[in-house]
Amino acid sequence: MKFVDEFRAPELIAKAGEEIRKLADPHRHYRIMEVCGGHTHAIYRFGLKDLLPHNVELIHGPGCPVCVLPMGRIDDGLSLAAQPDFIFAAFGDMMRVPGTHGSPLEYKARGRDVRIVYSPADALKLARNNPEKHVMFFAIGFETTAPSTALTLVRAKVEGLNNFSVFCNHVTIIPAIRAILDSPDMRLDGFVGPGHVSTVIGCRPYDWIAKDEGKPVVVSGFEPLDILQSIVMLLRQLRNGEAKVENQYKRVVPWEGNRAALRAMAEVFELRPYFEWRGLGFISQSALRIRESYGNWDAEQRFTVPGIRVTDPKAAQCGEVLKGVLKPAQCKLFGRECTPEQPVGALMVSSEGSCAAYYNYEHRKPITIANATTH
Amino acid sequence: MCLAIPGRIIAIDSQNTHLATVDVVGVRRKVDLGLLQDAPPVPGDWVLIHVGFAMSKISEADAADQMQTLTMLGEAAAAMEEVRGYGLESDIQDYPPQRWQQ
Numbered sequence: 001m002k003f004v005d006e007f008r009a010p011e012l013i014a015k016a017g018e019e020i021r022k023l024a025d026p027h028r029h030y031r032i033m034e035v036c037g038g039h040t041h042a043i044y045r046f047g048l049k050d051l052l053p054h055n056v057e058l059i060h061g062p063g064c065p066v067c068v069l070p071m072g073r074i075d076d077g078l079s080l081a082a083q084p085d086f087i088f089a090a091f092g093d094m095m096r097v098p099g100t101h102g103s104p105l106e107y108k109a110r111g112r113d114v115r116i117v118y119s120p121a122d123a124l125k126l127a128r129n130n131p132e133k134h135v136m137f138f139a140i141g142f143e144t145t146a147p148s149t150a151l152t153l154v155r156a157k158v159e160g161l162n163n164f165s166v167f168c169n170h171v172t173i174i175p176a177i178r179a180i181l182d183s184p185d186m187r188l189d190g191f192v193g194p195g196h197v198s199t200v201i202g203c204r205p206y207d208w209i210a211k212d213e214g215k216p217v218v219v220s221g222f223e224p225l226d227i228l229q230s231i232v233m234l235l236r237q238l239r240n241g242e243a244k245v246e247n248q249y250k251r252v253v254p255w256e257g258n259r260a261a262l263r264a265m266a267e268v269f270e271l272r273p274y275f276e277w278r279g280l281g282f283i284s285q286s287a288l289r290i291r292e293s294y295g296n297w298d299a300e301q302r303f304t305v306p307g308i309r310v311t312d313p314k315a316a317q318c319g320e321v322l323k324g325v326l327k328p329a330q331c332k333l334f335g336r337e338c339t340p341e342q343p344v345g346a347l348m349v350s351s352e353g354s355c356a357a358y359y360n361y362e363h364r365k366p367i368t369i370a371n372a373t374t375h
Numbered sequence: 376m377c378l379a380i381p382g383r384i385i386a387i388d389s390q391n392t393h394l395a396t397v398d399v400v401g402v403r404r405k406v407d408l409g410l411l412q413d414a415p416p417v418p419g420d421w422v423l424i425h426v427g428f429a430m431s432k433i434s435e436a437d438a439a440d441q442m443q444t445l446t447m448l449g450e451a452a453a454a455m456e457e458v459r460g461y462g463l464e465s466d467i468q469d470y471p472p473q474r475w476q477q
Contacts (some may be wrong), residue, residue: 118460119427148428
Protein backbone atom coordinates (compact mmCIF):
# COMPACT_ATOMS: atom_id res chain seq x y z
CA MET A 1 0.00 0.00 0.00
CA LYS A 2 2.89 2.27 -0.78
CA PHE A 3 0.62 4.57 -2.72
CA VAL A 4 -1.42 5.34 0.34
CA ASP A 5 1.55 6.15 2.54
CA GLU A 6 2.26 9.04 0.22
CA PHE A 7 -1.06 10.70 0.92
CA ARG A 8 -0.97 13.24 3.62
CA ALA A 9 -3.77 13.26 6.15
CA PRO A 10 -5.72 10.19 5.01
CA GLU A 11 -8.06 10.69 7.97
CA LEU A 12 -8.93 14.18 6.66
CA ILE A 13 -9.58 12.73 3.23
CA ALA A 14 -11.96 10.20 4.72
CA LYS A 15 -13.66 13.01 6.65
CA ALA A 16 -14.08 15.12 3.53
CA GLY A 17 -15.61 12.12 1.77
CA GLU A 18 -18.08 11.72 4.64
CA GLU A 19 -18.90 15.42 4.58
CA ILE A 20 -19.62 15.20 0.84
CA ARG A 21 -22.00 12.30 1.38
CA LYS A 22 -23.75 14.26 4.15
CA LEU A 23 -24.10 17.43 2.08
CA ALA A 24 -25.28 15.80 -1.15
CA ASP A 25 -29.06 15.70 -1.31
CA PRO A 26 -29.93 12.14 -2.41
CA HIS A 27 -32.84 13.47 -4.48
CA ARG A 28 -30.56 15.66 -6.53
CA HIS A 29 -27.94 14.93 -9.19
CA TYR A 30 -24.95 17.26 -9.04
CA ARG A 31 -22.82 18.01 -12.07
CA ILE A 32 -19.61 19.80 -11.14
CA MET A 33 -17.06 20.81 -13.76
CA GLU A 34 -13.36 20.89 -12.98
CA VAL A 35 -12.12 23.41 -15.52
CA CYS A 36 -8.41 22.66 -15.32
CA GLY A 37 -6.69 19.66 -16.91
CA GLY A 38 -4.36 19.42 -13.91
CA HIS A 39 -7.40 18.72 -11.74
CA THR A 40 -8.68 16.14 -14.24
CA HIS A 41 -5.33 14.36 -14.02
CA ALA A 42 -5.38 14.42 -10.21
CA ILE A 43 -8.99 13.20 -10.04
CA TYR A 44 -8.20 10.14 -12.15
CA ARG A 45 -4.82 9.45 -10.62
CA PHE A 46 -6.23 9.39 -7.10
CA GLY A 47 -9.48 7.73 -8.07
CA LEU A 48 -11.38 10.53 -6.35
CA LYS A 49 -14.55 9.63 -8.22
CA ASP A 50 -14.73 6.47 -6.12
CA LEU A 51 -14.96 8.60 -2.97
CA LEU A 52 -17.98 10.51 -4.27
CA PRO A 53 -21.58 9.38 -4.03
CA HIS A 54 -23.14 8.42 -7.37
CA ASN A 55 -25.16 11.59 -7.59
CA VAL A 56 -22.06 13.83 -7.48
CA GLU A 57 -20.66 13.73 -11.00
CA LEU A 58 -17.45 15.40 -12.10
CA ILE A 59 -17.42 16.77 -15.64
CA HIS A 60 -14.03 17.44 -17.23
CA GLY A 61 -13.55 20.91 -18.59
CA PRO A 62 -11.58 22.46 -21.45
CA GLY A 63 -8.51 23.48 -19.41
CA CYS A 64 -5.88 21.53 -21.31
CA PRO A 65 -4.06 23.87 -23.72
CA VAL A 66 -2.75 21.11 -25.97
CA CYS A 67 -6.23 19.57 -26.23
CA VAL A 68 -8.14 22.67 -27.28
CA LEU A 69 -5.71 23.70 -30.02
CA PRO A 70 -7.26 22.95 -33.42
CA MET A 71 -5.17 20.90 -35.79
CA GLY A 72 -5.05 23.73 -38.35
CA ARG A 73 -2.92 25.82 -35.99
CA ILE A 74 -0.38 23.00 -35.66
CA ASP A 75 -0.32 22.66 -39.46
CA ASP A 76 0.15 26.44 -39.81
CA GLY A 77 3.02 26.46 -37.34
CA LEU A 78 4.71 23.46 -38.92
CA SER A 79 4.32 24.86 -42.44
CA LEU A 80 6.56 27.76 -41.41
CA ALA A 81 9.18 25.29 -40.18
CA ALA A 82 9.74 24.27 -43.82
CA GLN A 83 11.67 27.52 -44.44
CA PRO A 84 15.46 27.21 -44.65
CA ASP A 85 17.50 28.03 -41.55
CA PHE A 86 14.43 27.87 -39.37
CA ILE A 87 14.16 26.41 -35.87
CA PHE A 88 10.71 25.42 -34.59
CA ALA A 89 10.77 25.44 -30.78
CA ALA A 90 7.96 24.23 -28.54
CA PHE A 91 7.26 22.69 -25.15
CA GLY A 92 7.61 18.91 -24.92
CA ASP A 93 3.81 18.56 -24.53
CA MET A 94 3.37 19.70 -28.13
CA MET A 95 5.81 17.28 -29.71
CA ARG A 96 3.52 14.30 -30.18
CA VAL A 97 0.37 16.22 -31.05
CA PRO A 98 -0.72 15.07 -34.51
CA GLY A 99 -0.98 17.57 -37.35
CA THR A 100 -2.37 16.62 -40.76
CA HIS A 101 1.04 15.53 -42.00
CA GLY A 102 2.47 14.40 -38.70
CA SER A 103 3.46 15.70 -35.28
CA PRO A 104 6.36 18.10 -34.64
CA LEU A 105 8.37 15.03 -33.65
CA GLU A 106 7.68 13.40 -37.00
CA TYR A 107 8.69 16.61 -38.78
CA LYS A 108 11.94 16.43 -36.82
CA ALA A 109 12.45 12.84 -37.98
CA ARG A 110 12.04 14.12 -41.56
CA GLY A 111 14.90 16.55 -41.05
CA ARG A 112 13.21 19.76 -39.91
CA ASP A 113 14.92 21.59 -37.08
CA VAL A 114 12.43 21.03 -34.26
CA ARG A 115 13.58 21.61 -30.67
CA ILE A 116 12.03 21.04 -27.27
CA VAL A 117 12.35 23.92 -24.85
CA TYR A 118 11.17 24.04 -21.25
CA SER A 119 10.84 27.80 -21.15
CA PRO A 120 10.11 30.52 -23.72
CA ALA A 121 13.24 32.19 -22.35
CA ASP A 122 15.22 29.24 -23.70
CA ALA A 123 13.70 29.68 -27.15
CA LEU A 124 15.05 33.24 -26.97
CA LYS A 125 18.41 31.85 -25.92
CA LEU A 126 18.35 29.55 -28.97
CA ALA A 127 17.93 32.66 -31.13
CA ARG A 128 20.84 34.34 -29.37
CA ASN A 129 23.03 31.24 -29.90
CA ASN A 130 22.00 30.80 -33.56
CA PRO A 131 22.15 34.27 -35.10
CA GLU A 132 22.20 32.83 -38.64
CA LYS A 133 18.84 31.09 -38.10
CA HIS A 134 15.32 32.18 -37.28
CA VAL A 135 13.84 30.72 -34.10
CA MET A 136 10.07 30.55 -33.80
CA PHE A 137 8.54 29.65 -30.45
CA PHE A 138 5.19 27.87 -30.86
CA ALA A 139 3.42 29.27 -27.80
CA ILE A 140 0.47 27.53 -26.19
CA GLY A 141 -1.25 27.83 -22.85
CA PHE A 142 -3.78 29.68 -20.76
CA GLU A 143 -2.99 32.61 -18.48
CA THR A 144 -0.52 30.44 -16.58
CA THR A 145 2.03 30.53 -19.40
CA ALA A 146 0.97 33.63 -21.36
CA PRO A 147 2.79 36.09 -19.02
CA SER A 148 6.07 34.21 -19.52
CA THR A 149 5.71 34.43 -23.29
CA ALA A 150 4.86 38.13 -22.92
CA LEU A 151 7.94 38.87 -20.85
CA THR A 152 10.10 36.90 -23.29
CA LEU A 153 8.84 39.15 -26.10
CA VAL A 154 9.59 42.23 -24.02
CA ARG A 155 13.16 40.94 -23.54
CA ALA A 156 13.49 40.19 -27.28
CA LYS A 157 12.42 43.74 -28.13
CA VAL A 158 14.74 45.33 -25.56
CA GLU A 159 17.64 43.27 -26.91
CA GLY A 160 16.62 43.97 -30.51
CA LEU A 161 16.92 40.27 -31.28
CA ASN A 162 15.48 40.09 -34.78
CA ASN A 163 15.83 36.39 -35.50
CA PHE A 164 13.16 35.44 -32.97
CA SER A 165 9.39 35.24 -33.21
CA VAL A 166 6.40 33.75 -31.42
CA PHE A 167 3.54 31.86 -33.07
CA CYS A 168 0.93 32.76 -30.50
CA ASN A 169 -1.83 30.31 -29.56
CA HIS A 170 -2.47 31.61 -26.07
CA VAL A 171 -6.08 31.32 -24.97
CA THR A 172 -8.06 32.71 -22.06
CA ILE A 173 -10.17 30.60 -19.76
CA ILE A 174 -13.17 32.84 -19.06
CA PRO A 175 -14.68 32.86 -22.61
CA ALA A 176 -14.35 29.06 -22.72
CA ILE A 177 -16.37 28.76 -19.50
CA ARG A 178 -18.93 31.13 -20.97
CA ALA A 179 -19.17 29.04 -24.15
CA ILE A 180 -19.75 25.92 -22.09
CA LEU A 181 -22.45 27.59 -20.00
CA ASP A 182 -24.10 28.85 -23.20
CA SER A 183 -24.07 25.41 -24.78
CA PRO A 184 -27.62 24.04 -24.77
CA ASP A 185 -26.72 20.42 -24.04
CA MET A 186 -24.84 21.28 -20.85
CA ARG A 187 -26.28 21.55 -17.36
CA LEU A 188 -23.79 22.32 -14.60
CA ASP A 189 -24.22 23.09 -10.91
CA GLY A 190 -20.83 24.57 -10.10
CA PHE A 191 -17.15 24.81 -10.93
CA VAL A 192 -13.89 23.70 -9.38
CA GLY A 193 -11.88 26.73 -10.53
CA PRO A 194 -8.37 26.42 -11.98
CA GLY A 195 -5.51 26.78 -9.50
CA HIS A 196 -2.54 28.11 -11.42
CA VAL A 197 -4.44 30.22 -13.93
CA SER A 198 -5.90 31.96 -10.88
CA THR A 199 -2.45 32.82 -9.49
CA VAL A 200 -2.31 35.16 -12.51
CA ILE A 201 -5.90 36.36 -13.01
CA GLY A 202 -7.01 36.13 -9.36
CA CYS A 203 -10.56 35.25 -8.33
CA ARG A 204 -12.53 38.31 -9.48
CA PRO A 205 -12.90 37.26 -13.15
CA TYR A 206 -15.18 34.41 -11.98
CA ASP A 207 -17.64 36.80 -10.28
CA TRP A 208 -20.10 36.76 -13.20
CA ILE A 209 -20.42 32.97 -13.00
CA ALA A 210 -21.74 33.34 -9.46
CA LYS A 211 -23.66 36.60 -9.86
CA ASP A 212 -25.14 36.27 -13.36
CA GLU A 213 -25.28 32.51 -13.82
CA GLY A 214 -26.01 31.65 -10.19
CA LYS A 215 -23.33 28.95 -10.05
CA PRO A 216 -20.73 28.63 -7.29
CA VAL A 217 -17.01 28.60 -8.11
CA VAL A 218 -14.27 27.32 -5.79
CA VAL A 219 -10.67 27.89 -6.88
CA SER A 220 -8.83 24.72 -5.86
CA GLY A 221 -5.41 23.24 -5.20
CA PHE A 222 -4.27 19.95 -6.70
CA GLU A 223 -3.96 17.53 -3.82
CA PRO A 224 -6.73 15.00 -3.20
CA LEU A 225 -7.66 16.84 -0.03
CA ASP A 226 -7.77 20.19 -1.86
CA ILE A 227 -10.13 18.88 -4.51
CA LEU A 228 -12.39 17.12 -2.01
CA GLN A 229 -12.51 20.23 0.20
CA SER A 230 -13.46 22.29 -2.84
CA ILE A 231 -16.31 19.90 -3.59
CA VAL A 232 -17.43 20.21 0.06
CA MET A 233 -17.39 24.02 -0.30
CA LEU A 234 -19.41 23.83 -3.53
CA LEU A 235 -21.99 21.44 -2.06
CA ARG A 236 -22.30 23.62 1.04
CA GLN A 237 -23.08 26.65 -1.12
CA LEU A 238 -25.58 24.64 -3.18
CA ARG A 239 -27.30 23.36 -0.03
CA ASN A 240 -27.58 26.92 1.29
CA GLY A 241 -28.84 28.21 -2.04
CA GLU A 242 -25.76 30.43 -2.40
CA ALA A 243 -23.58 31.19 -5.41
CA LYS A 244 -20.27 32.89 -4.72
CA VAL A 245 -16.60 32.65 -5.60
CA GLU A 246 -14.45 31.06 -2.90
CA ASN A 247 -10.73 30.42 -2.77
CA GLN A 248 -9.69 27.05 -1.36
CA TYR A 249 -6.10 27.49 -2.66
CA LYS A 250 -5.27 30.60 -0.61
CA ARG A 251 -1.74 29.38 0.09
CA VAL A 252 -0.87 30.02 -3.56
CA VAL A 253 -3.65 32.09 -5.16
CA PRO A 254 -3.99 35.75 -4.12
CA TRP A 255 -7.52 37.11 -4.58
CA GLU A 256 -6.20 39.89 -6.84
CA GLY A 257 -3.92 37.66 -8.90
CA ASN A 258 -0.47 38.71 -10.09
CA ARG A 259 -0.58 42.31 -11.29
CA ALA A 260 2.91 42.32 -12.79
CA ALA A 261 1.97 39.27 -14.88
CA LEU A 262 -1.25 40.92 -16.03
CA ARG A 263 0.69 44.08 -16.97
CA ALA A 264 3.17 42.06 -19.03
CA MET A 265 0.28 40.41 -20.88
CA ALA A 266 -1.44 43.74 -21.51
CA GLU A 267 1.80 45.26 -22.82
CA VAL A 268 2.34 42.55 -25.44
CA PHE A 269 -1.02 40.94 -26.22
CA GLU A 270 -4.48 42.02 -27.29
CA LEU A 271 -7.64 39.96 -27.66
CA ARG A 272 -8.31 38.32 -31.01
CA PRO A 273 -11.82 39.03 -32.29
CA TYR A 274 -12.34 35.26 -32.39
CA PHE A 275 -10.35 32.03 -32.22
CA GLU A 276 -11.16 28.44 -33.02
CA TRP A 277 -11.15 25.92 -30.18
CA ARG A 278 -11.16 22.23 -30.81
CA GLY A 279 -14.58 20.94 -29.87
CA LEU A 280 -15.99 24.31 -28.93
CA GLY A 281 -15.74 26.00 -32.34
CA PHE A 282 -15.10 29.71 -32.79
CA ILE A 283 -15.32 31.70 -29.56
CA SER A 284 -15.18 35.47 -29.69
CA GLN A 285 -12.45 37.27 -27.73
CA SER A 286 -11.12 34.00 -26.39
CA ALA A 287 -7.48 34.15 -27.41
CA LEU A 288 -4.50 36.48 -27.45
CA ARG A 289 -2.55 37.85 -30.36
CA ILE A 290 0.58 39.94 -30.39
CA ARG A 291 0.14 43.70 -30.61
CA GLU A 292 1.41 45.58 -33.64
CA SER A 293 4.06 47.25 -31.50
CA TYR A 294 5.61 43.78 -31.16
CA GLY A 295 4.81 42.84 -34.77
CA ASN A 296 8.47 42.23 -35.61
CA TRP A 297 8.41 39.30 -33.17
CA ASP A 298 5.02 37.94 -34.23
CA ALA A 299 5.37 35.01 -36.65
CA GLU A 300 1.87 35.67 -37.98
CA GLN A 301 2.65 39.32 -38.84
CA ARG A 302 6.10 38.52 -40.13
CA PHE A 303 5.49 35.46 -42.30
CA THR A 304 2.70 34.34 -44.59
CA VAL A 305 0.67 31.84 -42.62
CA PRO A 306 -1.57 29.60 -44.75
CA GLY A 307 -4.48 29.73 -42.25
CA ILE A 308 -5.25 26.04 -42.54
CA ARG A 309 -8.54 24.74 -41.16
CA VAL A 310 -8.91 21.04 -40.59
CA THR A 311 -11.91 19.19 -39.30
CA ASP A 312 -11.03 16.57 -36.73
CA PRO A 313 -11.12 12.93 -37.78
CA LYS A 314 -14.84 12.15 -37.99
CA ALA A 315 -14.72 9.02 -35.88
CA ALA A 316 -12.89 10.80 -33.03
CA GLN A 317 -15.29 12.59 -30.70
CA CYS A 318 -12.77 14.92 -29.07
CA GLY A 319 -15.22 17.81 -29.20
CA GLU A 320 -17.95 16.05 -27.27
CA VAL A 321 -15.43 14.83 -24.69
CA LEU A 322 -13.94 18.33 -24.36
CA LYS A 323 -17.34 19.84 -23.71
CA GLY A 324 -18.08 17.18 -21.13
CA VAL A 325 -21.00 15.79 -23.13
CA LEU A 326 -19.29 12.40 -23.58
CA LYS A 327 -17.02 10.52 -21.18
CA PRO A 328 -13.66 9.49 -22.72
CA ALA A 329 -14.58 5.80 -22.87
CA GLN A 330 -17.78 6.62 -24.78
CA CYS A 331 -15.74 7.73 -27.81
CA LYS A 332 -15.68 5.06 -30.50
CA LEU A 333 -11.90 5.21 -30.88
CA PHE A 334 -11.03 5.22 -27.17
CA GLY A 335 -8.53 2.53 -26.21
CA ARG A 336 -8.62 0.95 -29.68
CA GLU A 337 -7.47 3.22 -32.52
CA CYS A 338 -6.65 6.00 -30.06
CA THR A 339 -4.22 5.27 -27.22
CA PRO A 340 -1.47 7.32 -25.52
CA GLU A 341 1.07 5.39 -27.62
CA GLN A 342 -0.79 6.05 -30.90
CA PRO A 343 -2.97 9.11 -30.27
CA VAL A 344 -5.55 10.18 -32.84
CA GLY A 345 -6.88 13.10 -30.83
CA ALA A 346 -5.00 15.59 -28.67
CA LEU A 347 -6.87 14.59 -25.52
CA MET A 348 -4.92 11.34 -25.60
CA VAL A 349 -1.54 13.09 -25.88
CA SER A 350 -1.29 15.44 -22.93
CA SER A 351 -1.22 13.99 -19.42
CA GLU A 352 -3.80 16.68 -18.65
CA GLY A 353 -6.11 15.50 -21.39
CA SER A 354 -9.10 13.66 -19.97
CA CYS A 355 -8.68 10.72 -22.39
CA ALA A 356 -5.04 10.10 -21.41
CA ALA A 357 -5.89 10.49 -17.72
CA TYR A 358 -8.84 8.13 -18.04
CA TYR A 359 -6.77 5.63 -20.06
CA ASN A 360 -3.81 5.64 -17.66
CA TYR A 361 -5.65 5.55 -14.38
CA GLU A 362 -9.21 4.34 -14.88
CA HIS A 363 -8.79 1.92 -17.76
CA ARG A 364 -5.86 0.28 -15.99
CA LYS A 365 -7.38 0.77 -12.51
CA PRO A 366 -4.48 1.25 -10.07
CA ILE A 367 -4.74 1.41 -6.29
CA THR A 368 -6.92 4.32 -5.31
CA ILE A 369 -7.56 6.01 -2.02
CA ALA A 370 -11.04 4.56 -1.89
CA ASN A 371 -10.06 0.93 -2.18
CA ALA A 372 -6.78 1.37 -0.34
CA THR A 373 -8.07 3.02 2.82
CA THR A 374 -10.28 0.03 3.46
CA HIS A 375 -7.17 -2.10 4.10
CA MET B 376 3.82 22.59 -18.99
CA CYS B 377 1.35 23.52 -16.29
CA LEU B 378 3.64 22.18 -13.57
CA ALA B 379 4.26 24.54 -10.68
CA ILE B 380 7.69 23.74 -9.35
CA PRO B 381 8.87 25.01 -5.95
CA GLY B 382 12.40 26.38 -5.67
CA ARG B 383 14.50 28.48 -3.32
CA ILE B 384 16.25 31.62 -4.51
CA ILE B 385 20.00 31.21 -4.02
CA ALA B 386 21.37 34.36 -5.62
CA ILE B 387 20.27 37.25 -7.80
CA ASP B 388 22.36 37.66 -10.96
CA SER B 389 24.52 40.76 -10.51
CA GLN B 390 24.41 41.76 -14.18
CA ASN B 391 20.81 40.84 -15.03
CA THR B 392 18.89 41.51 -11.87
CA HIS B 393 15.73 39.97 -13.33
CA LEU B 394 17.52 36.60 -13.26
CA ALA B 395 18.12 34.49 -10.19
CA THR B 396 19.68 31.14 -9.46
CA VAL B 397 17.13 28.86 -7.83
CA ASP B 398 17.66 25.52 -6.17
CA VAL B 399 15.11 22.79 -6.82
CA VAL B 400 16.04 19.72 -4.77
CA GLY B 401 19.71 20.26 -5.48
CA VAL B 402 19.40 21.22 -9.13
CA ARG B 403 20.37 24.84 -9.69
CA ARG B 404 19.16 26.82 -12.67
CA LYS B 405 18.53 30.42 -13.68
CA VAL B 406 14.92 31.55 -13.64
CA ASP B 407 13.35 34.87 -14.58
CA LEU B 408 11.91 36.96 -11.72
CA GLY B 409 10.28 39.57 -13.96
CA LEU B 410 6.73 38.53 -13.09
CA LEU B 411 7.38 39.22 -9.40
CA GLN B 412 8.78 42.72 -9.92
CA ASP B 413 6.12 44.31 -7.68
CA ALA B 414 7.58 42.51 -4.67
CA PRO B 415 10.93 41.11 -5.81
CA PRO B 416 12.05 38.01 -3.94
CA VAL B 417 15.43 37.93 -2.20
CA PRO B 418 17.85 35.05 -1.63
CA GLY B 419 16.30 32.56 0.78
CA ASP B 420 12.75 33.16 -0.48
CA TRP B 421 10.72 30.29 -1.94
CA VAL B 422 8.92 30.66 -5.24
CA LEU B 423 6.70 28.61 -7.54
CA ILE B 424 8.20 28.31 -11.01
CA HIS B 425 6.27 27.87 -14.29
CA VAL B 426 8.16 27.39 -17.58
CA GLY B 427 11.28 29.08 -16.24
CA PHE B 428 9.56 32.08 -14.64
CA ALA B 429 8.88 32.59 -10.94
CA MET B 430 5.12 33.15 -10.67
CA SER B 431 4.46 33.50 -6.96
CA LYS B 432 6.23 33.67 -3.63
CA ILE B 433 5.29 30.90 -1.23
CA SER B 434 6.27 29.81 2.28
CA GLU B 435 8.87 27.11 2.90
CA ALA B 436 6.13 24.82 4.24
CA ASP B 437 4.04 25.34 1.10
CA ALA B 438 7.10 24.63 -1.03
CA ALA B 439 7.54 21.29 0.71
CA ASP B 440 3.80 20.60 0.26
CA GLN B 441 4.04 21.43 -3.41
CA MET B 442 6.95 19.02 -3.95
CA GLN B 443 4.92 16.39 -2.14
CA THR B 444 1.95 17.14 -4.40
CA LEU B 445 4.13 16.70 -7.49
CA THR B 446 5.38 13.38 -6.13
CA MET B 447 1.82 12.24 -5.43
CA LEU B 448 0.71 13.28 -8.88
CA GLY B 449 3.56 11.27 -10.39
CA GLU B 450 4.94 14.50 -11.84
CA ALA B 451 8.10 14.90 -9.74
CA ALA B 452 10.31 13.31 -12.41
CA ALA B 453 8.77 15.47 -15.14
CA ALA B 454 9.26 18.54 -12.95
CA MET B 455 12.94 17.73 -12.40
CA GLU B 456 13.38 17.06 -16.11
CA GLU B 457 11.87 20.46 -16.80
CA VAL B 458 14.17 22.19 -14.30
CA ARG B 459 17.23 20.39 -15.65
CA GLY B 460 16.15 21.51 -19.12
CA TYR B 461 16.13 25.23 -18.23
CA GLY B 462 19.00 27.11 -19.86
CA LEU B 463 19.47 24.56 -22.68
CA GLU B 464 22.95 23.05 -22.40
CA SER B 465 23.58 24.69 -19.11
CA ASP B 466 27.05 25.19 -17.80
CA ILE B 467 25.79 25.18 -14.24
CA GLN B 468 26.90 22.14 -12.26
CA ASP B 469 24.26 20.00 -10.63
CA TYR B 470 24.59 19.49 -6.92
CA PRO B 471 24.09 16.00 -5.50
CA PRO B 472 20.34 15.39 -5.20
CA GLN B 473 18.97 16.02 -1.75
CA ARG B 474 15.96 14.49 -0.13
CA TRP B 475 13.12 16.90 0.20
CA GLN B 476 12.82 17.91 3.84
CA GLN B 477 9.31 17.63 5.19
